[in-house]
Structures are given as structure tokens and as C-alpha cells.
Amino acid sequence: MKKYNFNAGPSILPREVIEQTAAACLDFENSGLSLMTISHRAKNFQPVVDEAEVLFKELLDIPEGYKVLFLGGGASLEFCMIPYNYLEKKAAYLNTGVWATKAMKEAKLFGEVVEVASSADKNFTYIPKNFEIPTDADYLHITSNNTIYGTELRKDIDSPVPLIADMSSDIFSRPIDVSKYALIYGGAQKNLAMAGVTFVIVKEDTLGKVSRQIPTMLDYRTHVKKGSMFNTPPVVPIYSALLNLRYIKAQGGVKAMEKLAEERAKIVYGEIDRNKLFVGTAEEDSRSLMNITFVLKPEYQDLQDEFMAFATSKGMVGVKGHRDVGGFRASCYNAMSIEGCEALVACMKEFESNH
Amino acid sequence: MKKYNFNAGPSILPREVIEQTAAACLDFENSGLSLMTISHRAKNFQPVVDEAEVLFKELLDIPEGYKVLFLGGGASLEFCMIPYNYLEKKAAYLNTGVWATKAMKEAKLFGEVVEVASSADKNFTYIPKNFEIPTDADYLHITSNNTIYGTELRKDIDSPVPLIADMSSDIFSRPIDVSKYALIYGGAQKNLAMAGVTFVIVKEDTLGKVSRQIPTMLDYRTHVKKGSMFNTPPVVPIYSALLNLRYIKAQGGVKAMEKLAEERAKIVYGEIDRNKLFVGTAEEDSRSLMNITFVLKPEYQDLQDEFMAFATSKGMVGVKGHRDVGGFRASCYNAMSIEGCEALVACMKEFESNH
Numbered sequence: 001m002k003k004y005n006f007n008a009g010p011s012i013l014p015r016e017v018i019e020q021t022a023a024a025c026l027d028f029e030n031s032g033l034s035l036m037t038i039s040h041r042a043k044n045f046q047p048v049v050d051e052a053e054v055l056f057k058e059l060l061d062i063p064e065g066y067k068v069l070f071l072g073g074g075a076s077l078e079f080c081m082i083p084y085n086y087l088e089k090k091a092a093y094l095n096t097g098v099w100a101t102k103a104m105k106e107a108k109l110f111g112e113v114v115e116v117a118s119s120a121d122k123n124f125t126y127i128p129k130n131f132e133i134p135t136d137a138d139y140l141h142i143t144s145n146n147t148i149y150g151t152e153l154r155k156d157i158d159s160p161v162p163l164i165a166d167m168s169s170d171i172f173s174r175p176i177d178v179s180k181y182a183l184i185y186g187g188a189q190k191n192l193a194m195a196g197v198t199f200v201i202v203k204e205d206t207l208g209k210v211s212r213q214i215p216t217m218l219d220y221r222t223h224v225k226k227g228s229m230f231n232t233p234p235v236v237p238i239y240s241a242l243l244n245l246r247y248i249k250a251q252g253g254v255k256a257m258e259k260l261a262e263e264r265a266k267i268v269y270g271e272i273d274r275n276k277l278f279v280g281t282a283e284e285d286s287r288s289l290m291n292i293t294f295v296l297k298p299e300y301q302d303l304q305d306e307f308m309a310f311a312t313s314k315g316m317v318g319v320k321g322h323r324d325v326g327g328f329r330a331s332c333y334n335a336m337s338i339e340g341c342e343a344l345v346a347c348m349k350e351f352e353s354n355h
Numbered sequence: 356m357k358k359y360n361f362n363a364g365p366s367i368l369p370r371e372v373i374e375q376t377a378a379a380c381l382d383f384e385n386s387g388l389s390l391m392t393i394s395h396r397a398k399n400f401q402p403v404v405d406e407a408e409v410l411f412k413e414l415l416d417i418p419e420g421y422k423v424l425f426l427g428g429g430a431s432l433e434f435c436m437i438p439y440n441y442l443e444k445k446a447a448y449l450n451t452g453v454w455a456t457k458a459m460k461e462a463k464l465f466g467e468v469v470e471v472a473s474s475a476d477k478n479f480t481y482i483p484k485n486f487e488i489p490t491d492a493d494y495l496h497i498t499s500n501n502t503i504y505g506t507e508l509r510k511d512i513d514s515p516v517p518l519i520a521d522m523s524s525d526i527f528s529r530p531i532d533v534s535k536y537a538l539i540y541g542g543a544q545k546n547l548a549m550a551g552v553t554f555v556i557v558k559e560d561t562l563g564k565v566s567r568q569i570p571t572m573l574d575y576r577t578h579v580k581k582g583s584m585f586n587t588p589p590v591v592p593i594y595s596a597l598l599n600l601r602y603i604k605a606q607g608g609v610k611a612m613e614k615l616a617e618e619r620a621k622i623v624y625g626e627i628d629r630n631k632l633f634v635g636t637a638e639e640d641s642r643s644l645m646n647i648t649f650v651l652k653p654e655y656q657d658l659q660d661e662f663m664a665f666a667t668s669k670g671m672v673g674v675k676g677h678r679d680v681g682g683f684r685a686s687c688y689n690a691m692s693i694e695g696c697e698a699l700v701a702c703m704k705e706f707e708s709n710h
Binding site: 007009032076213233 | 356358360362364365366368372373374376377378380387389391394395426427429430431432434435460461464542544549550551552553568570571572573585586587589590591592595672673
């Protein structure tokens with residue numbers, strides 16, 4: 001049976017990225033050595049990091065003055081690195097869910113934190129609008145896509161203070177105006193690569209403005225200066241990122257990814273809105289194109305386990321909703337095919353006709 | 356031509372670990388999904404982390420009260436995590452080289468640092484002996500093996516204060532008396548796994564004794580509490596570690612690894628001491644079994660490039676010495692075969708007879 005991987009992350013990657021990574025593990029570029037065993041200082045690995053940065057800049061049209069970093073530790077480590085590097089007195093945070101809340105918690109160890117707006121009142125089912133950004137804040141932090149709640153900002157807002165965004169789960173799904181951001185970061189394990197590498201896009205002249213001393217590994221300047229090679233980087237995860245960046249470019253870049261995301265969302269949200277059994281959880285204008293969350297209508301709540309079992313029997317993987325929302329979640333990252341979405345819709349339709 | 360991988364790290368791994376990792380990237384345990392795309396919360400991944408911890412405990416005979424963690428960020432991140440979690444007033448460090456110095460540098464951000472001894476006077480060619488450990492220190496930090504200088508402590512010292520060891524490059528090469536340590540850590544990319552995961556063996560009751568607030572991701576208690584699953588762990592690197600732990604067990608455990616290490620060292624150091632062209636750089640009683648460093652004798656210094664080219668032509672990979680020592684380095688980690696060492700020796704002999 002064909003399986004469709006709707007995992008929220010780590011998640012689906014293009015088959016060619018998987019196959020090429022596996023092949024490189026066996027023999028890296030005909031070197032006679034496994035990618036798992038080559039030195040990060042080897043002559044044939046530096047080009048991997050270099051090309052990955054070039055493709056990042058090309059695909060996202062990153063202006064001059066920015067560096068792309070490939071680090072370890074995950075986006076959760078960035079939650080404390082950001083205030084370490086940017087918070088002198090006061091930071092502003094937009095609270096759109098669990099991850100934004102976690103990021104705020106770390107910032108509070110370093111200074112004053114202002115929550116500019118929160119959608120906690122409605123279990124984070126929407127992205128707040130028309131909030132005021134304090135002009136004396138050191139930065140504004142946003143989470144562009146909220147994996148758990150299926151909400152997404154999906155535009156580049158204007159901020160009077162340096163804008164920092166966690167784009168873990170929607171990077172490379174649309175063109176971004178990078179010039180509006182001081183820093184963009186995220187874990188790789190959604191739209192970029194296997195788990196184990198974190199990307200950071202940082203505007204160099206925004207660094208070095210805080211007075212505190214920063215541990216070497218937590219100081220972005222360390223990694224900027226050393227081109228992500230201050231210590232041994234996660235070699236194989238970075239290589240899988242490079243392969244995926246090549247794939248995105250070959251597919252037509254982020255505009256093509258955006259078009260696909262819109263098509264997938266139309267198919268799946270279309271069925272959620274049509275189907276008598278289901279209802280979406282996010283407010284319509286906040287709906288994420290990456291994580292499509294839905295539940296059974298109140299009158300059909302007892303069908304929860306049955307639908308899960310039915311969907312699984314049809315090859316759907318990872319469609320269980322997060323415990324904070326319940327119901328179901330179809331994560332539709334870049335590598336999810338239209339066929340996969342149609343298979344999910346067929347499954348929802350068949351389940352409806354059975355009831 | 357057969358290649359022999361003497362890289363200092365990332366470095367040689369057993370062929371079966373490489374092949375099984377590549378196979379899992381294509382299809383993880385017949386799940387129909389790539390290991391690169393499965394959720395770390397998947398039912399078939401938790402057993403990977405669990406078995407890796409069980410094998411760590413079994414192979415190193417770790418007593419009750421210790422946890423094994425699999426983190427991201429590399430050993431360099433631990434350099435600041437250790438003082439964050441342990442340094443209240445004063446820490447003691449044994450300075451045996453670049454990595455120990457880097458670890459000390461981070462500690463100085465958190466409190467007083469006492470260098471109990473240093474071998475900097477002789478370019479770190481030996482491990483200091485008979486140093487005094489201040490009994491009022493919060494901990495003593497040691498680097499058990501010094502990859503750059505080819506020196507190794509290779510025994511578990513007695514310390515009146517909690518003992519913390521960076522064992523990045525000699526873990527699993529000998530039995531350890533873990534009960535003597537509060538914490539043992541290291542990057543995986545030598546004797547354990549592909550780059551991208553850091554192991555930490557921590558005695559739980561040594562944590563939580565400092566008064567400062569610790570960022571969540573830098574607090575060992577976070578990872579102890581969540582079984583290394585607080586955030587998305589490096590899934591594929593962890594899996595490669597599990598495969599290697601299984602391999603070590605199948606080979607007879609760390610005692611068998613120690614025997615092999617001694618055999619390899621006898622072969623390579625034997626030739627260094629015999630060959631008229633070469634001389635070892637480390638003092639004899641401090642010689643590392645993992646990283647065997649040697650240079651051309653003063654009268655043969657002009658043969659440096661020629662030997663490098665000759666060794667490369669014979670299939671030797673990564674034998675160039677670190678720039679701080681010069682000459683050559685044969686890193687002989689667990690997966691290095693006797694055949695590989697004999698090939699290196701044959702190469703040295705042939706080069707000698709050519710001159």
C-alpha cells in the first residue's frame with residue numbers, strides 16, 4: 001500500500017533527496033568514502049556548505065549584508081540565543097501558540113518581555129491583527145507558522161524595530177521579503193532537511209549591539225565569522241539540506257512551491273468545508289498552508305478513533321492532531337504531492353459516505 | 356584502490372553501520388517510510404532512543420542514578436552548559452590542549468577558574484601528573500583524549516570534587532569507571548556515530564545545585580526529564596549511534612575495543628619508534644591510542660610533502676597532522692582495522708627504503 005506522509009515534522013522529503021542522501025552515505029561523490037565518515041574540513045565538504053548558502057540566498061532572494069548559518073541544537077536553542085544576542089532592555093513577542101510562548105519564556109531570563117498580542121483567548125485559532133509594536137523594543141519576535149494550531153501569518157509585516165521570525169515550518173513555501181527581517185531561523189525538519197540542523201539567516205549589522213558577554217557557541221558572530229564551521233557541523237543533515245535546495249530550485253523555486261501549497265490547501269480545505277463530518281479549527285483568514293488542522297463536528301465526535309483507523313488503513317501517516325487541538329492535522333510541506341492530498345480527500349469522502 | 360580512513364573526526368565507522376544507516380534512510384524497519392521523514396514521536400523511534408541508552412549503560416557498565424542524553428549542538432556547546440549547570444563559585448580545569456582551553460574560556464564567563472595544571476609549556480605533548488585539585492572547587496574538568504596532540508589520560512582519576520570529562524575522542528575505546536564521574540560528554544563523530552549528536556552521561560543528583568537561572572535548552576534537567584525528547588532530536592545521527600553501539604556489543608564490548616586499540620597502537624607506534632625517518636610527538640607515557648601523532652625527524656623535514664603525497668597515493672586518508680603540531684596523525688578509532696594500520700606501516704617502511 002502506498003503511504004502518504006502527513007507528519008508535522010520530521011516530515012516528508014522529496015524521494016530523490018532521500019535516495020541521494022542514502023547514496024552519499026554509502027559513497028560520497030565517488031570519493032570511496034561514506035559521507036558519514038568524511039571530515040567537515042575535507043576539500044569536498046566545504047563546497048557543500050558554500051553551495052547550500054548560495055542556494056539559500058538565490059532561492060529566497062536574500063539581499064547583501066546577510067549570512068546563512070547551519071547550526072546544531074534545533075530552533076529551541078535559538079529561543080535563548082536570540083535574547084542573548086539581541087535583548088538589551090525590552091523585547092516584543094507576538095504570541096501565536098506553544099512555540100511563541102516557549103520563545104518568550106527564554107527571553108524573560110534576559111530582560112523585559114512585552115506580549116504585543118496573543119490569540120490564547122481562542123486557543124490560538126487565529127493570528128492577531130492590528131497590534132501595536134513598541135518602538136523602544138530591541139526587536140519583535142514572530143512565529144510565522146504555528147504547526148500545532150494550523151495558523152500562518154504568510155506575509156512579511158512591517159516593523160519599526162528589528163523583526164525576528166521563527167520560520168521553522170513554512171520556510172521555502174513562499175517568496176519572503178528578507179530585507180524586512182533582522183533574523184529568520186528554524187529547524188530543518190519540515191521543508192528543508194532531515195532533523196539535526198538549524199538554519200539562521202542573519203543581517204550581520206544587527207549583531208553585537210548588546211552589552212552582555214555571550215558564550216562562544218551562543219554568539220551568532222562566532223558562526224558568521226567561521227562560516228558555520230566553528231565546530232563540527234551536522235555533516236549529513238547539511239548535505240540533505242543542500243539536496244533539497246537543489247530540488248526546490250529545479251522545481252521552479254519558492255514561487256513554484258507557493259503555487260503547489262495553494263493548490264494543496266484548496267483541495268484539502270475545500271473538502272473540510274464541504275464534508276458534513278468535519279470542520280476546520282483555524283479562522284479562515286489565518287489558515288496555514290502547511291499544517292491543515294480539522295476536527296469532527298460536535299455531533300460526530302464519537303467517530304474520532306474510527307476515522308483515525310480508517311485513514312491509517314488507507315495509507316495516511318501522521319494525520320493525528322496535536323493533543324492541544326485534538327482531531328486531525330494534515331501537514332502539507334513542499335514535498336507533499338497533489339496526489340497525496342487527493343488521496344486524503346478521497347478517504348474523507350469515503351468515510352462520510354459510510355456514515 | 357582501497358582507502359584507509361584515518362580522519363580525526365568525523366571519522367571511520369564500521370561498514371555495516373554505514374550500510375544499515377543508508378538502508379534506513381531508504382526504508383526504516385520496513386515501515387515504508389524513510390528514517391529521514393519519520394516523526395521523533397513515532398512509535399518506532401522511541402525504541403531507538405531507549406535501546407541506545409540501554410546499550411550505553413550496558414557497554415560502559417553505568418551504575419544506577421545516571422542518565423544518558425542525546426543532544427544537538429556538539430561538545431563545544433557543552434563547554435558553556437557545564438559551567439551553566441555546575442559552576443557556582445569556582446571550577447578547576449586540567450589544561451591539556453586546545454579543547455580544554457576552549458572549555459576553560461567558557462567557564463570564565465560564569466565564575467572563577469583554576470587551572471590545576473597545564474602542559475602548554477611543551478606544546479601539550481604530555482598529560483600533567485601529580486596536580487592538586489582544590490577541594491572547594493565545584494568540579495574538575497578534564498579532556499581524556501587530546502585529538503590534536505595525540506595524548507590521552509586513559510585512566511579514571513580520583514577527584515575530591517565532582518569530575519567532568521570530555522571523552523569526545525576516546526569514549527567506547529576502553530572500560531570506564533563511570534562512578535568516578537559526575538558527567539561525561541562528547542561529540543559523536545569519532546567512536547560513536549555520524550556528526551550531529553552529542554552524548555552526555557550525567558549523574559542525576561549532581562544537577563540543580565547552582566543558584567542561577569538556566570535557559571531551558573541549556574539545563575541538563577530539561578533533557579533528563581524529557582528523555583532527550585524535549586525538542587526534535589537529531590533522528591538519523593542517533594540511529595547511526597544505535598547501530599554502532601550494537602556493533603560494539605557484537606564485537607565483544609569495550610574490552611574487545613580496548614584490546615584492538617592496544618594492538619593498533621603497538622603496530623603504529625612500533626613502526627614510528629623503529630623507522631629512521633619519523634619520531635612521535637607525544638611523551639611515551641601520555642601517548643594516545645586514538646590519535647597517533649608523529650613528525651619527520653629534523654634532518655628529514657624536507658620530505659613532509661613527499662610523504663603526504665606518497666601516503667595518499669597508497670590510499671591513506673586524513674593522515675595530515677593538525678597545524679598546531681604539524682607532521683602526521685593516524686587517528687585509529689574503534690572501526691580502524693589492523694589491516695589499515697599494517698597498510699600505513701607498510702607505507703612508512705616503503706618510504707623509508709626509498710630514502
